Amino acid sequence: MSQHPVVAFIGAGNMARAIIGGLLENGFAPQNIWAAEPDAARLDDLAAQGLNTTTDNNAAVAAADLVVLAVKPQIMQAVATDLAPAASTHQPLFVSIAAGIGLDALDRWLGGNAAIVRCMPNTPSLVQTGASGLFANNRVNAVQREQATQVLQAVGIALWVQSEAELDAVTAVSGSGPAYYFLMMEAMTAAGIKLGLSEATARELTLQTALGAARMASSSDVDAAELRRRVTSPNGTTERAINSFQAGGFEALVETALTACRDRSVELAVELCKD
Known part of the structure; x- marks a missing residue:
């Protein structure tokens, strides 16, 4: 304008x-x-x-x-x-x-x-x-x-x-979404410490990796699934980790979480707009 x-x-x-x-x-x-x-x-x-x-x-x-x-x-x-x-x-x-x-x-x-x-x-x-x-x-x-x-x-x-x-x-995906990534960062940092890294090193590696992945995904002409495939070599280290996530029902858990968030957003609207 x-x-x-x-x-x-x-x-x-x-x-x-x-x-x-x-x-x-x-x-x-x-x-x-x-x-x-x-x-x-x-x-x-x-x-x-x-x-x-x-x-x-x-x-x-x-x-x-x-x-x-x-x-x-x-x-x-x-x-x-x-x-x-x-x-x-x-x-x-x-x-x-x-x-x-x-x-x-x-x-x-x-x-x-x-x-x-x-x-x-x-x-x-x-x-x-x-x-x-x-x-x-x-x-x-x-x-x-x-x-x-x-x-x-x-x-x-x-x-x-x-x-x-x-x-x-929107509330479920982006409104509350930052907290999901913060939770992932917490978990990765804690796991890195258990694997022998110092807290400072585990935290810095986690945050930089999150930042880099987001920048790659936002600037790429392919979707996240394709980016994941490109860094997941057959029978390699990344594939072992991804298989572990999926064996634990990772995708279904994310869907359940976002649906719960959406449902709570609907409930709050009813509670806040009664009058």
């Missing part, structure tokens, strides 16, 4: 500040970014970067083309309900990064007829390598979709899904 939207953040926690940092690095003018937050220390830090800061959520909404709702899901109803008059008067695009809060509930709390995008970012957004899934309600126009893409791409990739239900699958 030729012109950046004015963006307001309701809540200035870790994810909001990560997105703000990405926007600044991508050329957004700090004077076109607002942050509304009750924590004075956070506001002072953002004000020092040239942002507009306020403790008045409605003032931030009144100034913005796009409003990022970055508060905890448990307080989203109270925050959104308070914003309803400003939402009706100024009609910005709302982008919610709160897990489990559906579009219908958000629209109801915001007073109805709001343009809303639900987004599921993940924690690597904190280092600008995030992955976000997005879905919009039918009041979001093409320009607003591009604005939402622009904001989320500041911290990684932003992919639109075809249905709101798919955001539960």
Whole structure:
């Protein structure tokens, strides 16, 4: 887009500040970014970067083309309900990064007829390598979709899904996904130590291997299965390890885990959107 939207953040926690940092690095003018937050220390830090800061959520909404709702899901109803008059008067695009809060509930709390995008970012957004899934309600126009893409791409990739239900699958794959890789890193480091490596060596080798594998996979023109085959020599060391993983039901376990995550995401949506 030729012109950046004015963006307001309701809540200035870790994810909001990560997105703000990405926007600044991508050329957004700090004077076109607002942050509304009750924590004075956070506001002072953002004000020092040239942002507009306020403790008045409605003032931030009144100034913005796009409003990022970055508060905890448990307080989203109270925050959104308070914003309803400003939402009706100024009609910005709302982008919610709160897990489990559906579009219908958000629209109801915001007073109805709001343009809303639900987004599921993940924690690597904190280092600008995030992955976000997005879905919009039918009041979001093409320009607003591009604005939402622009904001989320500041911290990684932003992919639109075809249905709101798919955001539960996004949660299972990428939203919670970093924790799966962290668990694998823990296990590999611990195994390396048991095999005789120092803790520092096992950790550094594990992290660099994870980084290298991800970079290879993301830059390759073939899929992960083919990359695995290329490094798995017949009757070699890697094949022995892979066979051990598969004998333990590795693929089925991953599917079970992601399905459990998806199901919990669905349950949370029901719990959080009762009213």
